[in-house]
Amino acid sequence: MRETRLWSLHLLVIPIIAVLLGLHFAVMHYAPVFYGVSVEEARNFETMIERGRSVAQLVLYILLLAAGLYHGLYGLRGILRELPLTPALAKFVDGGILLFGLFIFALGAYVTWWTFSYKIGG
């Protein structure tokens, strides 16, 4: 049952990733096509901070971070768990991936929060 839940969650986060990653690509990589500004302008420090100070961006980026990391690391876990591992090693893989995922999520969330709370000129 636990595995079914984890698998279902990995499928349920797909629409979140598709929409938010699409937006991320549009803003950061295809700004000239979608917003009529150059990529350099879109990635400029002030522009990036200005964008990052919106509540919507804070929430959506943390959501993308959680969904992307969960989907990706669940996939990686599946690949590793297909290998002929002993039960102890399989548990180690599970724990290692969970800890790694939590660490990267914490870092990404902190950077997003830092951007949100950045004081221009301060």
Next chain:
Amino acid sequence: MNSNSEPTAYNNRLGLKGWIYAGKYTFERYLYLGHRLSGMGLIAYMVLHIIETANRMRGVEAWEGLMALFASWPFKIIEYLLFAAAVFHALNGVRLLLTELGFFLGRPKEPVYPYSSSIKRHRPLTYIVMTLAGLIIILGGSSLFFP
């Protein structure tokens, strides 16, 4: 004997070698390989991307220096490969999702010659999805390199 709560060590005799060759391959098997490779590339990139964007906390100069590096041609090519991997992975993922949920496989049939497997019945969708992925990848490249 494993209980449900214990991890299972699968009898995966070929291990990673089985990814490269495990017998007679079909188009879908190559897509499976591509899905795994693109997926691993994307998660590796995502982790590096999170670490790299933390560079903004070091100030304007550090950030602008990093962005100047990313504007160079080698990084533009890497960026395009990333886009291509994301598009391929996403669209092949849609195909896998539809398959796992039982769509486009047809009704189960008696195995009467000439055989019509679910993979063959599913193949038009595979071609449509992969053509769409190819078109998006080409369009994305033209926008990225010739804005």
